[in-house]
Amino acid sequence: MPQLQENFYKRVYQAVEQIPKGKVATYGQIALLAGSPRAARVVGYALHVNPSPGVIPCHRVVNREGKMAPAFAFGGPDVQRQMLEQEGVVFSPDGTVDLKTYLWRP
DNA sequence: GGACTGACACTGG
DNA sequence: ACCAGTGCCAGTC
Numbered sequence A: 001m002p003q004l005q006e007n008f009y010k011r012v013y014q015a016v017e018q019i020p021k022g023k024v025a026t027y028g029q030i031a032l033l034a035g036s037p038r039a040a041r042v043v044g045y046a047l048h049v050n051p052s053p054g055v056i057p058c059h060r061v062v063n064r065e066g067k068m069a070p071a072f073a074f075g076g077p078d079v080q081r082q083m084l085e086q087e088g089v090v091f092s093p094d095g096t097v098d099l100k101t102y103l104w105r106p
Numbered sequence B: 001g002g003a004c005t006g007a008c009a010c011t012g013g
Numbered sequence C: 001a002c003c004a005g006t007g008c009c010a011g012t013c
Helices: A008-018 A027-034 A040-048 A077-086
Strands: none
Touching: A008 A027, A008 A040, A027 A040
């Protein structure tokens, strides 16, 4: 389909918005939904430029291990943990999300 | 149009 | 189990 990469960022945002409350998705998952299974980096960048912090739940996006990004930027990893727990996500003692239970599967 | 950058993913030591 | 290096893709200079 036309102009896929031009809408790639938008696709990423759309995919992230589709993540249901109480679930999380990995960058690779979002990249796959966006149309590029290897563009996990681009997904991260897309969220970095996050134009709508109140619409895009970037805190529901974690890396492949269920860990949060090392350079998380809306207050710190602690804030992200609180937000996810507030949505019903339980964190492991390691500070990671249990993908086995909370990974969003479209 | 070419090169550098970057919120990842995967493999090897 | 952890750290380092490499590869991929789209964006920006």
